[in-house]
Amino acid sequence: MAEEQAGERTEEATPKRKQQAREKGQLPRSKDLAGAVGLLGGVIALMWFGTWLGQNLMGVMNASMDLQRDTLFDFDKLLTHLGGVVWGVLWPTLLLLGAMFLMSLIGSVLLGGFNFSGQAMAPKFSKLSPLNGFKRMLGTQALAELLKSLAKFFVIGGTAWLLLAGVFERVLALAGEPVDGAIIDGLKILLWLCLALCTPYVIIGLIDAPFQLWQYNKQLKMTKQEIKDEYKDAEGKPEVKSKIRRMQMQMASRRMMAKVPEADVIITNPTHYAVALRYDQSKDNAPTLLAKGVDEVAAHIRDIGNAHNITMLRSPLLARALYYNGELDKPIPDGLFVAVAQVLAYVYQLRLWKRGRGTRPKGLPTEVPVPPEFRHF
Structure with a gap:
C-alpha cells in the first residue's frame, strides 16, 4: 500500500x-x-x-x-x-x-x-x-x-x-x-x-x-519519491548548500531582529558589539538573550532599539561576555547573573523615575563585575 x-x-x-x-x-x-x-x-x-x-x-x-x-x-x-x-x-x-x-x-x-x-x-x-x-x-x-x-x-x-x-x-x-x-x-x-x-x-x-x-x-x-530524489540531488551540490545556509542565516537574522523590540535593555561595546536582553517574570525564569551581533548587525540592533526607545547601556566587558557565552532565546549563563542583575535593576529604577515615581538612579558603572572565565578581549 x-x-x-x-x-x-x-x-x-x-x-x-x-x-x-x-x-x-x-x-x-x-x-x-x-x-x-x-x-x-x-x-x-x-x-x-x-x-x-x-x-x-x-x-x-x-x-x-x-x-x-x-x-x-x-x-x-x-x-x-x-x-x-x-x-x-x-x-x-x-x-x-x-x-x-x-x-x-x-x-x-x-x-x-x-x-x-x-x-x-x-x-x-x-x-x-x-x-x-x-x-x-x-x-x-x-x-x-x-x-x-x-x-x-x-x-x-x-x-x-x-x-x-x-x-x-x-x-x-x-x-x-x-x-x-x-x-x-x-x-x-x-x-x-x-x-x-x-x-x-x-x-x-x-x-x-x-x-x-x-x-x-x-x-x-510528481510522486513523493521523485521530490525526495530531486531534493537529495540538489542538496549535494556545494552552491546549493551554500545558498541554503545563506537563506537559513538570513531567516534566523530576521527572526532575531523581530524580537529586539521586546528587549528591556541593550548592552553595547559601544560600537562593535550589541546584545539585547529581556526579563519578563511572566515568561522568563531568568534574563533571556534575544539578539546579539557585531559590527553591522550590532548597528542594526542599536537602530531598532532607538526606534523603540529601549534603554541602551555601555558596558564593553559585559557585552562581549554575553555575546561569546550566551545563546539566543536562552537564559544567560549563571556566572553573569550578578552583572546582569545590576544592569536590570538600574533599568527598572530609571523607568520608575521617568514615570515620576522614585528618584533618579545613579549612573551605572561602565564596567560591571564580570567573572574572569567569561571575559573576552
Missing part, C-alpha cells in the same frame, strides 16, 4: 521540474484560444480596412470591366493590367491575413508565454512508429480531443448555420443592387457574420485555456 501511494503523482511540480519541461518545449497551450484571438484580430482588421478593401475591389472590377481592345491584344499592357488587378486584391488580403496571423501568434503565447526550445524542434523517430501512433489514436487523450472537436464542430457549425439562415435573403438581394453598393453591403454582412461567429469561439477558448493549464499541471505532477 505504501509503495502504491509513493508511486502516485499527487505532488505539485517543483520549479526545477517546470524549468525542465520548458526546456523540452512542454508548455500549456490552447489552440482554441489562439484561434479565437486570431479570428477576432481578423474581424478587427476587417473593421479597420473594410472600406478601403471594398474600394479596392470596386476599382479592380471597374478596371476589369473597362478593358480596352488595344490592351487586350497587347501582351505587355495586358500583363501590366493583370499585375495591377492581382496586386489590388492581394495587398489588402495580405494585410487581413497578416493581422490574423499576428493575433493568432499573440493568442498562442497568452498561455505559457514565449519559449524557444531546440529539444522540441529535434526530430523524434519514436513518433514515426506505427505502433506508437496507433496507441496514441486509441488513448484517452485522443478520445478527449475527438469529443472536444465534435463539440466545437456542432457549436460553431450550428451557430454558423443559424447566422447564414438569418442573412440568406439579404445575400440573395445583393444580386439586384448596383455593383458598388453590393460590394459594400456584402462586406458589412461578412463582417457581421464573423463578429457573431467570434462569440462562441471566444467562449470555447476561454473554457479551453484553464482546462489546458489544469491538464498541464496534472501531467507535471
